[in-house]
Amino acid sequence: MYDTLVTLKKGAGRTLKAGSMWVYNNEIESIAGDFENGDIVTVHDSDGFFLGIGFINTRSKLTVRLLSRKKGTVIDDAFLEKRVQNAWDYRKQTVDTGCCRLIFGEADWLPGLVVDKFSDCLVVESLALGIDRLKPAILDALCRVLKKDGIVIRGIFERSDAKVRLQEGMERYKGFISEPFDTKVEIEENGVKYIVDMEDGQKTGFFLDQKYNRAAVQRLCKGKKVLDCFTHTGSFALNAGIAGADSVLGVDASQTGVLQAEENARLNHLEDRVKFQCADVFELLPQLEEKGEKFDVVILDPPAFTKSRNSIKNAVKGYREINLRGMKLVEDGGFLVTCSCSHFMEPELFAKTIREAAHGAHKRLRQVEFRTQCCDHPILWAADESYYLKFYIFQVCEEQ
Template sequence: MTKDDLYRETACVRIKKGTGRSLKAGSAWIYDNEIDTITGEYENGDLVRAEDFDGYPLGHGFINLQSRLAVRMLSRKRDAIINDDFIEMRVRNAWEYRKATVDTSSCRIIFGEADFLPGIVVDKFSDVLVVESLALGIDRLKPVILEKLMAVLSEDHIHIRGIYERSDARVRLQEGMERFKGFIGEPFDTKVEITENGVRYLVDVEDGQKTGFFLDQKYNRLAIQELCRRIKPKRVLDCFTHTGSFALNAGLAGSGQVLGVDASQLAVAQAEENARLNGLENRVHFQCADVFDLLPKLEQEGQTFDVVILDPPAFTKSRNSIKNAVKGYREINLRGLKLVKDGGYLATCSCSHFMDPELFTKTIREAAGSVHKRLRQIEYRTQAADHPILWAADESYYLKFYIFQVVDEK
């Protein structure tokens, strides 16, 4: 496919009267059941113009009728010209935003719809980029996006030694694409050392979860580090520890003994490696176990902790399973609260955008009531600013993070 073919618009999508409310409010999507007519020739993945029922221009995006998200918008301007210069503008804006808001040594540079490049994520881990492409149209633009990003970074004298693709999520199948992971360009060592909040990590960009490391919790981990530095807890429990990030922040802050728990032996091995990297292996330990099984066992043994951290995976990725997710969040918070000493601290979060802030708050409140604990809120936080929350794009607001002091009812 030539550059001319890449940017050519030969079709127009017109939506039904009375539809497109979310799009007009700022969303980037036209759903398949909102389309009235399509005029002109096109293939899935092509750029198209979008119009309201009466012909009013709605902007430009790429089409894929295999997906429920039939059109993903790149621009809402009628006179926008989608070309190399347009892609460079989007990429440059994304990087300038990160420079203004976060530590860019390791950060998410492009966050899909929130950076107006729907369906693509690019993470920077020190001198390595990891790209995840989830939509057919953006997949075609991926080489241009990466080319422009490399050029923009080089202007700030940032050397990138390699790019790895982690487009292996199941959602690609819904777009009619195969799952893929592998090098873009020359191979390199996929174990990448980064430093975040003073903690060193080895990030496995090839086999780690998602793109290798969860950058969205960066400043929430720092909040735990600062809390532990102030209170100097004797015992800390970090549940769903993944590669040990919250546990290591607690350990670096001077906590006495820290236990991190994860059901993945690979994650535990990586966490232990990270503990050694930071010289914390004598105080920060890890155990491979199912958290739902382990917490009742710790309670039966009469164990308690000064700080308990709950960072579970998303218990729901669709609206259809919210009820079961609520049960999971209530259970894990109930069990965690029982293990917190009177006057101790609970950090708890949800990374599912379907578990909205109100429902998550209600679930925690119910769990606390069930075990006769009173919660004194210290902080409420969301994801780091390199994962921006775009108002009107509800899916971009997904991470909810609380820190409470836990007090027994007396």
């Protein structure tokens, strides 16, 4: 069906054969046939065995991303609508769909595409040339699928402004796909209301991957004094407040984020108990320790300290430092909530870093819970890149 043939080197493609969807440039022996980057191609092993079909881009280190492993598959509107329907059916069974991630790239077998739903609006992020070509058909299919369940999409905004698009030979883009609409949308999650800024917020405007982790924190916070570090737009802080915390301090280095967090606090009538401060967390934690401050619950939800394997050493130092400082601020018997959203900070390394921080702080940890990303960001086994969020709750105790 697709005449351009990509043939792998002998012994190459081990991760692909184990279930991954990527063919790297250094795994390819030959490309036979005329093609343009973004076209659909067929992939064979060195012995001619069919491995799948996907889209090609020779400008990218990820030269081919598979769309299907079934021989004879045609990538047409019907194929794309089935992919979208499967993704939506999965969300309906597993997650609150008022606001959720509808498409999560490779984990929904639509590599390079992210679509988030905030109430009746969609935010789209396209990171690969091939999926960019298919994007209009996918979005049309998504609107049709949602309409069958009575959900009419009011507007679609694109946030394809990540630097990785440059590696695909594409320009970064941010703007309306639909007719213009108000891109500040109110959502509700776990009983907390937020204003999501789809146009100017981080990533797609709101971090949906912590949805049920935020709910898990609620039961710890009633009547407690809470510190929420790297609060962004206040999500963990507001969950603590809605659960009945006596006082909450949310800290973030972004003044824009703090202003949005304060607006969200007012939206939930929590401004009397949930306060926010613009500060560098690395500087603030030692200052709070020096003042003798203590909290019943300390939450650490930092941005990814590393986005490549080359910077892991510095990331480990950062995670160790904030966890050590955070533990020192927890009252004896209180709780530390700590997480990493970096794929390259592997679970074993993150756990080791926390253990080292506990040793340095002379604290004993009792693990309450370990969680990962919300189920609308499914972890596709054999596609390691789909697993990135590690989330722990510990009770912090003095040395016994």
